[in-house]
Amino acid sequence: MNIRILLSALAMAGTAAAQPALTIATGGAFTAMDPHFHDLSPNTALTSHVFESLVMTDTNGRPIPGLALSWQPVGSTTWEIKLRPGVTFHDGTPFTADDVVFTMGRAPNVTGSPASFGQYIRPVTRIEVVDTHTLRFHSERPVPLMPMMMTTYAIISRKNGEGMETRDYNSGRAAVGTGPYRFASYTPGDRASFAANATHWAGAPAFSRVTLRMIPNDTARVAALRAGDVDAIDNVPTRDVAQLRAVPGITVQSRVGQRLIYLYPDVGRQISPHVTDLAGRPIPNPLRDVRVRRALSMAINREGIARQLMEGLSVPAGQLMPEGALGFDPEIRPERYDAVAAKRLMTEAGYADGFALTLHGPNDRYVNDEGIAQALAQMWARIGVRVNVATMPSSMFFARTPRDENSMALTGWSSSTGEADTSLINMVATPMPERGWGTVVRASHYSNPETDDLLLRALSTLEPEARGALYRQIIRLGVQRDLAVIPIHHQVNIWATRANVRYAPQIWERTRAMEFTPVQ
Template sequence: MTMLHRLGAVAIAFGALTTPVLAEDITIGIAAEPSSMDPYFHNLGPNNSMIGHTFERLIEFDSNQQLMPGLATEWKPVSDTVWELKLRKGTKFHDGSDFTADDVLFSFERADQYTGGNSSFRTYTKGKTVTKVDDHTIRISTAAPYPLMPNDLTTVMIMSSDAKGTGEAAKNKGIEAKDFNDGTAAIGTGPYTFVEWKKGESIVFAKNEAYNGNLHQPFDKVTFKFIPAAPARVAALIAGDVDMIDNVPTVDIARLKKDSKLNLSQGVSNRVIYLHMDQFRDQSPFVTTVDGQPLDKNPLKDAKVRKALSLLINRKAIVDRVMEGVAIPAGQLLPDGFFGRSPNLTADPYDPKGAKSLLAEAGWGKGFGLTVHGPNDRYINDAKILEAVGQMFTANGIPTKVETMTKNVFFSRASKGGPDNTPEFSLILVGWGSGTGEASSPLKSLLATHDPKKGWGASNRGRHSSPEMDALLAEALSTVDDKRRGELLAEATDIGIGGDQGIIPLHYQVNTWATRKGLAYNARTDERTVAYDVIVEK
């Protein structure tokens, strides 16, 4: 078949690329199935990757998280507190209806008010007022200068204002709430249209022939197969059952590099793997005495105890032994090269003596017991990492039990599984990739004081709170000067992690994709596995 777009060659870590040619379809084996096709259900990597084939954002990121036009072709500040965006003309939704400014207003309102998911997009919508200038011009105003507006606009996907689930348009189309989750109402403007979702098996997309945007369409049909078991994903690639896989298991990377029939693509991501700790309850449900009895006090509320736990973790051993060397020890929210990092923070050393001294100072010299929780199918080697952390705690006087579960069960319980919709667990392993490509996103989501009305702390499952850090973050978000804003974000990080130990960073993920010969992948810092970044070789 004649294809409409060709992709330019890019450099990848392994396997030389030549001039791209045309391809018809592709089957991609992925580790994580999305939990919903609703673009606002859960701000989660697998969801955002998958749904981004069907829906577009106002501004998109390239593979290195550099801004590029999406549904907005131009954007600029027209005053200290107002940004103006020109929208792409001639764009149609997959049902043939026209894309206009009304759809942007509807999408931001729905994302802002959405309460059905586990980690919302309100972080990026609160404090923004979207107004229509004409059908293809909008303005977004804020109470104070907000220089990160373009970065925030890379997060919220745009859906049709007809797809409300209420009103005459929805009634005529038969749209129900479940349709947003299962894909029936997945009607966007993106490069691929939704075809079907067989739960636990696959999602299929077809090329949108009417697409007029900047994302590439190298295939007529894209099938994502859900293969959570790493050995099965590798076996499927080698057998030719799939053309590409993500999350190549670290144990197989060296072997697959030597296979002349395969190409490997690898890159450091913006994702930090870290621990959240219960900092808001006087009695935490999974903290006990050393012998497992109920404890009437929560040691995790003490920053000295949190720092001690950080010092009990041998990050180098985790990277070397669990991650097979394919990760980077972490001491803050983002790896080198990202905006707003602190120059003062490095990965904590393994220091049991120092940890025990801090525990004694905090009044916990005799230790306490823990049960730690995490997913077993979301991050690279997630269950193994948590087991290693549990063993390190136990070996140093903090007897620890480890419980892992599927990501869908875990995130629901970790977000609002407890009384009054509070997080259920006491200490959890999670990961966060900066949706905006700089430090304000994780600071605002993970460490800022939990405030749904303000949109802060949307994923702050430990409920860390520091008025001093919040004030620095607020100042940074309204600071136009890049240098000063970077300094303020670094200072906020110094407090949130360096002073409070609000979370415990473990390591930054290094991600690996593998393709059959003839294809290659443009490794993305945001970790997304997307068909439009697959390179077709000659």
């Protein structure tokens, strides 16, 4: 070996050895190392250590260069993307336009995916490779959100990805990306470990080794932080925030995020699988009646949930987007709690004696998710709806929901673009796989040609204010009027760290080593 290369390698190894390791305990259950298997925040956070997107975002969610150095519209239906030169995958293979082409062919078509990335890719009808580092994305209609769509899907290499399945990424065989960390190990349901990529195009990362531990139990996650077993945790339970703030050497940080916690009722099927009369006999689905959905919404004491259950760390919601996001409507207020009026609506709809339903949801994915489900059951009992709460680990919840077995479910969604587009596509739009619309994970069976037409117009509208006006119109129809989904609140994201690391909170919920820095 050339002596200069040897000395350089030794110096790099010494630097890496001097860097600290980082252990993060996450409350969100990640389900695969395959970056295209499941459009789920914990998965995106996990896999982004190894794989990178064309466009990245800053702490406020604004697009910044990633594997793409620049992007610009060329006419109304074409975007030209210039790729970053000199980037290599972890095995030394150069990154080129062909890898982007391969990625965009695979990502929407992963076998068994509970929630596909198709909505971000299918608007591109043709990919033109200009040269090894230049592409043009062509579409039938203008796609003003193309830069934000490019933040959502990770780029994989054709060499390491061709013929590979999700299990090959989980084993590490195909887990070869361009990211700041290299795959070390992955144990489903437990943890993943990564080693620093000293040759990363942005320079060596801050930590020599990173471990993400999945600790969905809130008490256990907080205990691990207090004991020093981990350096940081996310999804800090609201009940523990005040106590942790009083512990020397622990810092708590919070930021209102994009995450909406909401309910999706089965508004479409004549017979719904978990709705019966009070004697347990199947009945025609009462959730099809908007008066029943309105009664259920009016019976939710959102302020009480925010004050007592969330310790003030949530923002009651009557719409999909938080204040400041494109699509937020200042004229839409959260549904006012009124159990008496809700009971009148139930009587008017023909359900004076009530009915029974099962409320499904995760018990380890969102802040206080099981507690919220139990609170809803108590609130709905006051208007005659007897609720069986069936919560489960999120890995089970997301795995079973593609079978479309829910009548009412509690879940969450965070827009990947910072606008209302993906929320509307997933919650309000008629499922149309050819467009990448809809998802079986949140199937409410709602379908409205009027809102679909408005959404098509919005997704092709270049001017942000005009696009926002269309978003607001859809939300007034599909959410405020029809209650295709029932918003509860926007979640405040909370992290806690020990004194040896510093964290820069983002608007997104994702928790990644790249946002941490060691404190010397």
